Amino acid sequence: MRRLPAAKARHPLVHAFLVLLLVLALVPLGLMVLISLKSPGQYMLDPVGVTLPLHLGNYVRAALFLAPSFLWTLVVAAGGIGLNLLTSSLAAYGFARYRFHGSGVLFFSITGLMFIPAILVLFPLYLWNVRLGLRDIWGLVVSYWILGQCFSVFFLHNAFRSLPEELFEAARMDGAGHLRLWARIVLPLSRSMITTLAVMMLLWIYTNDYVWQYIMTGGSARTVVPVVLRGLSQTGSAGTDLDRGLESAGYVVASAPMLLAFLLASRAFVRGLMSGSVKG
């Protein structure tokens, strides 16, 4: 017993290490905020320190520049995730609650695609979308809907399997069909898993899928936030010179929604992150 308090004395050191890690991890974000308040001239003279006056106007210009792509991102996320949850939950319900001829093969033909990194087959998919006339935003909606099914079906299948069979039996006695079972039992009882899945997909779309979004919408006027961020440095008021202030203000504006959402709903995000790393 006597040694336990001695162990506690190490806490200041532990805190010190953790704070150091935290500071190092957040340096680029801090720098981003500092630079976002500078005019190009201020940046040339002092790129890292605090410079006065603060150029809050950078934020107005950056927000105006990003506004359309924010809307398109919303369209892509809502459309892609919504359609995905619809068809994935129907299929996952079928696979989780029934065994039928070919169910094993069909299930693997969907979920097995998780093992192939989508990034290696992007160009065939891109060419196909172009052939079908699905350009820019609509190509993204369709691809998040359809390609996301590999993981969603797998994830929801696990969730739906754990529901008690008695509920289904009782409802079937009352003559409920598949659609009613799906809408009245499966969906309401799996709400938290479905939320987790939606958060995961949102994180994927907003933070992690730049290459595909760039291939699909790169040259187009309708594009999503991650893609338009690179264009921000080319719109500087100082002609060909980079306007790092404007650029960084854009980064702050673009990261703010997710950071806020994370701080407000960190539990849902943590769950989404931990289930999301299954994705290749």
Next chain:
Amino acid sequence: MSSGAWSTSGAASGSALRHRQARQRQRQRRSGVYLLVAPAVLTLAAWYYYPVIHSFVMSLYDWDGFLSARWVALQNFQELFTDPEFWISLRNMAIVLAFSLTIPFLVPFFAAELVTELDSPRWRQFYRTLLVLPVVVPSVIWILMWRTIYDPTTGALNRFIRLLGSPDFSFNWLNEPSTALGALLFIGFPFVSSTALLFFSAALEDIPRDIFDAARVDGVPRWRRIRHIDLPFCLPQLRFLLVTSFAGIIANYTSVLLLTQGRPLNRTLLPGYYLYRASAGDQRYGYASAVSLVLVAFILAITVVVQRRIRSDAEFGAGT
């Protein structure tokens, strides 16, 4: 999918009739299942299987992606395996893998150790949340911010080194053959913000407290406790993370696309970017199909081997 199709008439009275009706309903329900899975199966068949299999067939052609296609048999593969740049990209990939499968897992493990060391759940929560926070910032922003940091004249890194004592220091980290790949890998610094931190910290918290206390009372040195207690407890998580991140690491070339495009001297040329260049740059889609076929085969082979290893490890009880 008409749910009304099997709503009962209600008029059934005899038990035999009811039985027959129930059986009929079951049969209907079974065929209804196909309608449930049909949207997912058919959309994937049309939007994934068809174009991907088609493109794999096109790896035997000289193909511009649309109309003109000329049969070349295995020439694309032959060209790929004799292209020195492809081998360079594989060598670079080996460096990236060696780094990305170690440091970004070791640092979160030690951070999780530190967090678990704290007694107060509130402090643990505080550090864990803030340390993982950067994960929700788009990766493009990290990459572009690091471009700003690496800037030879105004970047924070060179300014920092100038402050340390060489006032004329100006080094183009992303453009020097010796540092370019390292600079790209360094973009995750300090490599603590990842889901691995969450996994390790959850695993460490699951270790029964009395084991820690017993070790403490017995005077077991910390590093031995970590080696013999903590690490085995985290091993399943570590394996899972390594297997699932492997394919992602090979496929990730965002920073190359944004910052170096394979330069300088091919030092940052990765297989993924090699594939990108063959498709988007040269429009040689037949050749690109051959590249992606080889890479997919490579990744699947490694995944199978690793998973089999893990399964046999688990059977022989490598844990503890």
